[in-house]
Amino acid sequence: MESESILITGAEILDVNGVRRASVLIEDDIIREISADLSPGDADIVIDGHEKLMIPGLVNTHTHLSMTLFRGVADDLPLDRWLNDHIWPMEARLSGEYCYAGALLGCAEMIKSGTTAFNDMYFFMDDVARAVDEAGLRCVLSHGMIDLGDDEKRRAELKKSRRIIRKCHGMADGRVMVALGPHSPYTCSEELLKETASMAAEHGIKIHIHLSETEDEVKNVLESHGKTPVEFLDDTGVLGPGTVAAHCVWLSDDEMEILADRDVKVSHNPSSNMKLASGVSPVTKLIERGVNVSLGTDGAASNNNLDMIEEMKTASLLQKVSLQDPTALPARRVLEMGTINGAESLGIDAGVIEEGKKADIVLLNVRRPHLVPWRNPASHLVYSASGSDVETVICNGEILLDGGELERINENYVMEVAEEAAEELTSRG
């Protein structure tokens, strides 16, 4: 069935190319034309873009979507106690249906705050894929693998990853892609990492991993392997242009050089790093070395939301205060991180409003008291707006949010099912 064409008239467009006003015609999944001359008769659906800001769909490059079910549980703890004493015992009770419920809730939250694509590592990923398919978003999914040096566990984790690749890679008209997700250098053996590298090359798929998140991680990996986390991963072949490494907080200059040299994509997660008090990633130095740095929220239990507009502001303010330099990471730079850098990291031909690109587009209502006077789109988006200003979301040429209303999924139903799942999961023992 052919999809309906969409014309957005006269919106102010903001992306890495700057600001301009034009109408945008979407046909199928593609931005077909951008021009001042398009007229309402040119499309099946017309959206009035006046008093709206058009931006590319935001790209969240590090999530654990179903963790929405753990929002507000075990706050105010450091990473090791948070994971070992609280999150991992609760995750042992997860099922496919729970992960589906949490993922659907996460999709609703992301759509309503302007995210159109994300990079997710978790469990029961075929159920997460089902939720994403229904919600209409775009994603890269990986089964999170942990073997702790156990051979049997390693084989089982790789088998689960193979199954997800077979079942989900390319589903939902290509909106769902699959990657490999070794959890981290401190939970994965050298063998698992080496097999991950060769399996990723064999299938031509990406790798998603946590890297150098805490100072303890660096100490532990040095103790176990006699190498830093970056050196250890590099020796297994895991570091390459198709790898997205989340966090990257504790890096020496030499390690930054390795990441730059291997063209590793870094996902910066400022809210999670601040909340778990993990530290401050040297984002400015990484960018100076030419590393692609994008943005991720991490899971909703360590953030505690999935709002990428808030994440852009946090990223900017965190660099400014930690470097004591108000010019650090200005609004246009974090916009780049939240859009085109994320799209490039995930291999998605979007992240910018240009003819021929995938039609992943967001409109914000700028007639809001906190956005008046309307004078500097990049500044207002990053420093004054929030996800709740998002009014329309188009992903893959389809309207997912119209005037603030979810089109493909039922918001009340999603919240009810997730509430029930969260209650069952967190009320026991």
Ligand SMILES: CSC[C@H]1O[C@@H](n2cnc3c(O)ncnc32)[C@H](O)[C@@H]1O
């Ligand atoms: C094996 S699936 C993913 C795994 O990662 C856990 N997780 C969530 N946030 C973080 C983080 O900041 N660092 C390390 N691990 C994290 C999540 O709970 C799952 O167990």
Ligand SMILES: [Zn+2]
């Ligand atoms: Zn994480």
